[in-house]
Amino acid sequence: DFQKGLEPATTTQDGSALRILIVHTRWNTPIVQGLVDGAKKTMIEQHNVKPENIVIESVPGAYELPFAAKKLLEVSQIRAAEGASDLIGNVNLLDGLNLNSPTTSSTGTAPPVSGGAKGSRQAFDAVICIGVLIKGSTMHFEYICEAVSQGIMRVGLDSGVPVIFGVLTCLNEEQALSRAGLDKDGRGHNHGIDWGSGAVEMALLKNR
Numbered sequence: 243d244f245q246k247g248l249e250p251a252t253t254t255q256d257g258s259a260l261r262i263l264i265v266h267t268r269w270n271t272p273i274v275q276g277l278v279d280g281a282k283k284t285m286i287e288q289h290n291v292k293p294e295n296i297v298i299e300s301v302p303g304a305y306e307l308p309f310a311a312k313k314l315l316e317v318s319q320i321r322a323a324e325g326a327s328d329l330i331g332n333v334n335l336l337d338g339l340n341l342n343s344p345t346t347s348s349t350g351t352a353p354p355v356s357g358g359a360k361g362s363r364q365a366f367d368a369v370i371c372i373g374v375l376i377k378g379s380t381m382h383f384e385y386i387c388e389a390v391s392q393g394i395m396r397v398g399l400d401s402g403v404p405v406i407f408g409v410l411t412c413l414n415e416e417q418a419l420s421r422a423g424l425d426k427d428g429r430g431h432n433h434g435i436d437w438g439s440g441a442v443e444m445a446l447l448k449n450r
């Protein structure tokens with residue numbers, strides 16, 4: 243069982259250049275929202291991730307998390323490559339980088355990343371998949387937990403982008419509330435905090 247103080251110690255890291263995707267489910271929404279808020283707040287306040295560089299998407303349930311993470315990662319990587327090709331498209335080999343072109347900034351880097359989820363061309367540096375599975379009276383829970391954990395691991399390994407497993411697999415609602423820091427006696431710990439720190443740490447490791 244979770245014992246306070248055993249979670250991984252985290253120091254502040256420089257997340258200021260990172261773009262992070264959070265995909266969350268629409269099951270057990272008050273608990274999921276607490277976890278999402280914990281991850282987002284930690285990334286912004288402790289690790290200096292820019293709010294406009296945190297993109298939040300939702301899916302019906304935990305079983306949909308791996309597909310959404312895979313798909314949204316792919317789209318972000320294609321858009322980033324398009325951005326780079328726009329830049330390359332403006333290189334006039336005869337006289338070097340055409341710095342007068344409207345699509346390159348004075349430093350000849352890719353077009354300035356316009357803030358916000360839709361406009362940015364920066365690929366995601368990490369994904370956090372957040373969901374809450376609570377056991378019912380059938381084996382449905384076991385099958386989903388296994389499929390989702392294997393699926394999320396596979397997206398990370400296949401894409402080369404770290405995907406944080408932010409899925410609580412609980413035997414009852416009390417366990418879930420405690421792990422989102424929403425339990426009445428306040429003895430719990432919001433695991434979203436650890437997932438936010440983990441996403442920044444693994445994104446920086448990917449970018450080394």
Ligand SMILES: O=c1[nH]c(NC[C@H](O)[C@H](O)[C@H](O)CO)c([N+](=O)[O-])c(=O)[nH]1
Nearest residue numbers: 267269302303304305306373374375376
């Ligand atoms: O996110 C969850 N999805 C759940 N089921 C839905 C599943 O994730 C898929 O959305 C559904 O099977 C359609 O693919 C849950 N339960 O069934 O208990 C649950 O607790 N949490």
